[in-house]
Amino acid sequence: MSLPLPTRAELDRLPRKLLNRGGSRNPDVYCIEISGTQLVVKDFAPRGALVRRTIGRWVTAREARAWQLLDGQPSVPAFRGRIDALAFAVEYRPGRRMGRKLRGEVPPDFSDRLDRALSAMHARGVVHLDLRHRSNVLLGEGGDPILIDFGSALWLRPGSLMARLFLPLFASFDLRAARKWRRKLAPPDQDEGSSGSGRGASRPT
Numbered sequence: 001m002s003l004p005l006p007t008r009a010e011l012d013r014l015p016r017k018l019l020n021r022g023g024s025r026n027p028d029v030y031c032i033e034i035s036g037t038q039l040v041v042k043d044f045a046p047r048g049a050l051v052r053r054t055i056g057r058w059v060t061a062r063e064a065r066a067w068q069l070l071d072g073q074p075s076v077p078a079f080r081g082r083i084d085a086l087a088f089a090v091e092y093r094p095g096r097r098m099g100r101k102l103r104g105e106v107p108p109d110f111s112d113r114l115d116r117a118l119s120a121m122h123a124r125g126v127v128h129l130d131l132r133h134r135s136n137v138l139l140g141e142g143g144d145p146i147l148i149d150f151g152s153a154l155w156l157r158p159g160s161l162m163a164r165l166f167l168p169l170f171a172s173f174d175l176r177a178a179r180k181w182r183r184k185l186a187p188p189d190q191d192e193g194s195s196g197s198g199r200g201a202s203r204p205t
């Protein structure tokens with residue numbers, strides 16, 4: 001389904017709800033509504049001229065490419081397209097950030113679903129590499145995991161020599177992050193991390 005994307009001039013006139021204000025070298029992330037549909041825009045345009053002319057373009061192009069490679073994967077919001085060299089848009093998918101406080105609220109097979117989502121992503125040759133960050137894995141409304149923020153992602157052509165050599169290594173970082181979330185979401189009696197008197201046993205994330 002192709003949805004009309006606003007031009008930059010239209011975008012600048014639309015009301016926006018800020019989701020995350022970027023620092024001096026990061027994009028702003030905000031929500032807009034267009035034809036009754038909510039979209040998330042990741043946008044380097046508010047940054048300074050040097051960032052806009054250099055890493056802003058490069059990071060936007062790279063991240064947009066990763067989203068494109070994953071388009072159609074159920075655990076990844078749909079890619080909606082580039083607005084210009086500094087911004088792209090994806091489907092808005094409501095969800096809650098990962099963390100220990102979701103324990104008891106996630107479906108019992110949530111971690112298995114997350115593992116399957118990662119397998120599907122890796123099958124396309126994409127590794128996320130920043131899944132330990134609680135803001136990058138969401139609990140979706142139907143209890144499914146949602147993967148967002150492909151700013152650190154890498155990809156290799158599935159089946160290529162490079163992929164056969166390096167994908168398992170890179171994928172192991174994602175799998176390690178998934179094991180972290182599995183531990184944090186496990187019922188207390190199964191959570192080795194909080195069973196003893198170890199530091200941080202009652203940390204909420």
Ligand SMILES: Nc1ncnc2c1ncn2[C@@H]1O[C@H](COP(=O)(O)OP(=O)(O)OP(=O)(O)O)[C@@H](O)[C@H]1O
Pocket residue numbers: 019020022026027029040042077090091092093094095133135136148149150151
């Ligand atoms: N497709 C989406 N659907 C719903 N919310 C989203 C979506 N994309 C991003 N968000 C929200 O916006 C926040 C920031 O997005 P993202 O992680 O891509 O940006 P970021 O610049 O990497 O920010 P951070 O440094 O916090 O990770 C997310 O943590 C999430 O709350």
Ligand SMILES: [Mg+2]
Pocket residue numbers: 133135136148149
């Ligand atoms: Mg993020």
